[in-house]
Amino acid sequence: MGIDRVESSDAELVRRVRTGDIGAYGVLVSRYRDRLGRYAIHMIGDREDAEEALQDSFVRAYRSLARCDDPARFGAWLYGILVNRCRTTGARAARRRRMFVRDADAMHGATHADQSERLEWTDAVDRALARLAPQYREAFLLKHVEDLEYDEIAELTGAGVSALKMRVKRAREQLQRYLREAEHV
Amino acid sequence: MILAVLLIVAQIGAQDPRLDRLDPDTRAQVTVVVDSARRVGLPAEPLIQRALEGATKGAPGPRIVTAVRRLSTDLGTARAALGDEASAPELEAGVAALRAGATPQVHGVRRPPLTMALSVLADLVASGVPADSAAAAVLALAPKARDADLVEFRRTVERDIALGAPPAAATSTRVNAGAVDIYSAGSNPGPARPRRP
Amino acid sequence: MFEQEDDIVERVIQQLRRPVAIDPAMDARVMQAITAPRPSQRRVWPWLAAAALLGAVMFWRPWSRGSDAERPDILQFVLVAPHANSVSLVGDFNDWDPKRSPMRTANGIWATVVQLAPGRYRYAFLVNGVEWRADPGAPTALDDEFGTPSSVVTVGGKGS
Numbered sequence: 294m295g296i297d298r299v300e301s302s303d304a305e306l307v308r309r310v311r312t313g314d315i316g317a318y319g320v321l322v323s324r325y326r327d328r329l330g331r332y333a334i335h336m337i338g339d340r341e342d343a344e345e346a347l348q349d350s351f352v353r354a355y356r357s358l359a360r361c362d363d364p365a366r367f368g369a370w371l372y373g374i375l376v377n378r379c380r381t382t383g384a385r386a387a388r389r390r391r392m393f394v395r396d397a398d399a400m401h402g403a404t405h406a407d408q409s410e411r412l413e414w415t416d417a418v419d420r421a422l423a424r425l426a427p428q429y430r431e432a433f434l435l436k437h438v439e440d441l442e443y444d445e446i447a448e449l450t451g452a453g454v455s456a457l458k459m460r461v462k463r464a465r466e467q468l469q470r471y472l473r474e475a476e477h478v
Numbered sequence: 479m480i481l482a483v484l485l486i487v488a489q490i491g492a493q494d495p496r497l498d499r500l501d502p503d504t505r506a507q508v509t510v511v512v513d514s515a516r517r518v519g520l521p522a523e524p525l526i527q528r529a530l531e532g533a534t535k536g537a538p539g540p541r542i543v544t545a546v547r548r549l550s551t552d553l554g555t556a557r558a559a560l561g562d563e564a565s566a567p568e569l570e571a572g573v574a575a576l577r578a579g580a581t582p583q584v585h586g587v588r589r590p591p592l593t594m595a596l597s598v599l600a601d602l603v604a605s606g607v608p609a610d611s612a613a614a615a616v617l618a619l620a621p622k623a624r625d626a627d628l629v630e631f632r633r634t635v636e637r638d639i640a641l642g643a644p645p646a647a648a649t650s651t652r653v654n655a656g657a658v659d660i661y662s663a664g665s666n667p668g669p670a671r672p673r674r675p
Numbered sequence: 676m677f678e679q680e681d682d683i684v685e686r687v688i689q690q691l692r693r694p695v696a697i698d699p700a701m702d703a704r705v706m707q708a709i710t711a712p713r714p715s716q717r718r719v720w721p722w723l724a725a726a727a728l729l730g731a732v733m734f735w736r737p738w739s740r741g742s743d744a745e746r747p748d749i750l751q752f753v754l755v756a757p758h759a760n761s762v763s764l765v766g767d768f769n770d771w772d773p774k775r776s777p778m779r780t781a782n783g784i785w786a787t788v789v790q791l792a793p794g795r796y797r798y799a800f801l802v803n804g805v806e807w808r809a810d811p812g813a814p815t816a817l818d819d820e821f822g823t824p825s826s827v828v829t830v831g832g833k834g835s
Contacts, residue, residue, distance in 0.1 A: 330697035534771040567794040594831030601814035625831030675813035675828035
């Protein structure tokens with residue numbers, strides 16, 4: 294579906310969708326799926342909720358495509374929709390508890406120490422991230438993981454640049470603290 | 479009890495009209511297998527479905543009969559491993575697990591109902607995970623994980639494999655990490671959108 | 676082991692920047708959602724009635740009380756087949772009868788929704804009445820006794 298032989302730009306694809314080529318939207322979805330998915334998963338902390346938010350965002354973006362003022366910046370515009378959508382999921386995800394089940398005795402076969410350690414670190418990072426206030430987490434992810442510029446983030450979130458810089462700074466401080474605690478357990 | 483016996487007797491010999499799709503010879507042989515299975519209390523529906531699958535796919539009669547007989551035998555083996563209380567879904571999943579190479583000891587997982595646990599075991603093997611790694615993983619997780627968690631575990635392992643991890647390693651590291659989302663009892667199961675296989 | 680403050684944050688960033696793999700079937704789901712006719716394009720009142728009924732059922736949820744022992748599941752099956760003229764879903768849940776679950780299409784995405792009681796079901800897609808395809812997004816069936824690919828879907832529970 295929507296196989297593109299020549300790499301089309303976002304602007305070109307948006308133009309085609311607007312003239313009725315729905316399949317071109319499929320190419321945009323493929324193009325942004327994993328990258329936006331990464332943000333959604335880290336922001337929401339639950340894969341199923343994240344994939345639902347992502348899917349919703351893609352559908353909403355399609356339906357409001359007429360309101361995308363600058364098709365060349367479709368990606369940033371799409372981020373905005375996703376960021377807003379992730380905000381509404383936060384409350385639901387908070388109801389779920391995350392329990393860690395360790396039952397190493399039941400395991401047969403080779404253990405892979407390096408990979409185990411890496412997954413311990415991954416879990417520690419996830420837990421620390423989950424402890425951040427949503428606004429701090431959001432700003433931190435958009436700036437340092439998704440590489441957006443402060444003025445782009447300001448446009449997406451409606452916050453001022455200096456407020457955003459403060460949030461990112463707080464996020465960094467708190468992450469350091471939580472991970473230091475984790476290392477001393 | 480007597481009523482149940484009478485009902486069973488009445489069923490034997492009454493042909494399932496769906497089997498009319500088979501040629502007469504095949505139908506007769508399949509009916510014999512189905513009736514025998516019913517007599518010993520094994521579920522007939524999986525056997526009928528296997529015959530219908532063969533019919534739709536245009537398979538030769540003898541191959542259909544062989545497949546139905548093999549399934550009937552395996553259902554019996556699954557029931558011997560799982561116990562007489564096992565339900566039809568559990569037996570079907572048990573057959574899949576057995577055919578994947580799990581030994582009957584695996585069926586000693588203490589977690590009724592066993593349907594999803596055994597199914598996930600078989601599915602992991604189908605993805606390339608060695609049977610003993612898959613069995614160990616399911617044994618480790620099944621007692622505490624719910625069905626949705628087992629499905630999520632399977633999908634996570636499949637993704638890791640698709641991204642290049644060796645299947646046994648992918649399974650063991652996911653189990654060792656041990657992170658399983660457990661929904662607190664009584665919480666809202668979430669929006670009712672249809673799920674995917 | 677003392678670590679510079681910034682180093683920890685940098686390690687966190689490197690960890691979080693690692694790519695994640697989102698289910699590729701999402702593409703098909705999105706396309707299916709955007710090509711389904713909007714409710715506003717049909718007469719409104721039967722949909723309000725259906726929505727009210729569905730809302731009542733969803734609230735009451737007779738099948739979801741307590742454990743996951745008895746609950747039927749609603750499954751969506753999707754196949755991307757832009758050049759197909761017809762696609763049927765066939766499996767252990769519909770007697771392998773191609774006429775029972777024909778799939779609907781928009782823009783090459785074929786889909787249908789089925790409600791299943793607990794059990795393990797083999798199934799496949801029949802394209803144009805002749806070509807068998809397994810479901811790329813589902814576990815493979817181990818048995819291939821009839822020489823064609825099949826997939827498996829499982830609904831947990833004891834069943835009745």
